[in-house]
Amino acid sequence: MPELPEVETYRRFLEEVMLHQTIAALEVKDAHVLAVEEDTLRQALVGRTVTGTSRLGKNCFLLLDSGQVLVLHFGMTGDVGAYRDEPDAPRFTRVAFHLGSGLRVAFIDPRKFGRIRLADSVSQYQSAKKLGPDALDISAAELQARLGKRKTFLKPLLLDQGITAGLGNWIVDEVLFQARLHPERAAHTLTTPDFEALHAAVQLVLSTAIQHEATYRAFPASFLIHAREWDDSATPGTNQHQYCPRHTTTKIDKTYVGGRATYTCPICQPPS
DNA sequence: GTCGATGTTAGCAC
DNA sequence: TGTGCTAACATCGA
Secondary structure, eight states: OOOOOHHHHHHHHHHHHHHTTBBEEEEEEEEEGBBSSSHHHHHHHHTTTTTEEETTEEEEEEEETOOOOOEEEEETEEEEEEEESSSGOOTTTTEEEETTOEEEEEEOOOOOOOOOEEEHHHHHHHHHHHHOOOOOOOOOHHHHHHHHOOBBBHHHHHTTTTTTSSSEEEEEEEEHHTOOOOOTSBBBOHHHHHHHHHHHHHHHHHHHHHHTTTTTGSSSTTGGGGGGGTTOOOSTTTTHHHHSSSSTTTTTTEETTTTTTOOOEOOOOSSO
């Protein structure tokens, strides 16, 4: 479920297992996830050493000693893993990077929406993809500058990677809940204090999620995420978290905003 | 068998 | 140019 916190967790893992390692071979099990010719990729990777890692929004970068950059995007279901012998390859491994040490790093992606590509640099990739500043780096003032004149709904704007990169569907719901803002508020009606609350909520949600390595069951009880249907952490098969963490007798609403499932508390986040 | 899904992008209509 | 809606991608798992 890769949004910014998951990708940051993957980046830390990749840094741990790949930094200063040489890529000895590239194994492509399913070329569907490649957004670059397999031979081109192999030529760019084999014999190269990983000199660093980076992240922008939901994109993870492996910096190579050639100066080129390997870009990993995990789509909806991407993950990473490491293994030594083929029988231990994780299910749905699509590409494996064989390291000089014998360890193999897996790009795992059941639904194959993830992509692997090459770029000349992080900034070249950022401009090519028109990505805004990372959601962890953006300031309240910049958020206001980018959103304050837009007349459309807040939620789709926050999901727009060109405005700020890294916010996905559940994170935006959580941010809006924490900031007590309705997802259908027109962005230009927000006041400066609203933008400050929004910014603080982005920081809170992202830092909490990263701290728990994106394991949402470990998140504080004050988080709305527990109301999402796929959280079975109370009793499997039931959903005992369908009430607002702050108004424990108020049911969380499920609606669709911009075509995306959206969860809100009708009391905390009154429509304007 | 049916439905929905965490992301992204293209196409289309206004 | 901005906007918003829909479909498509590929597949799993409930």
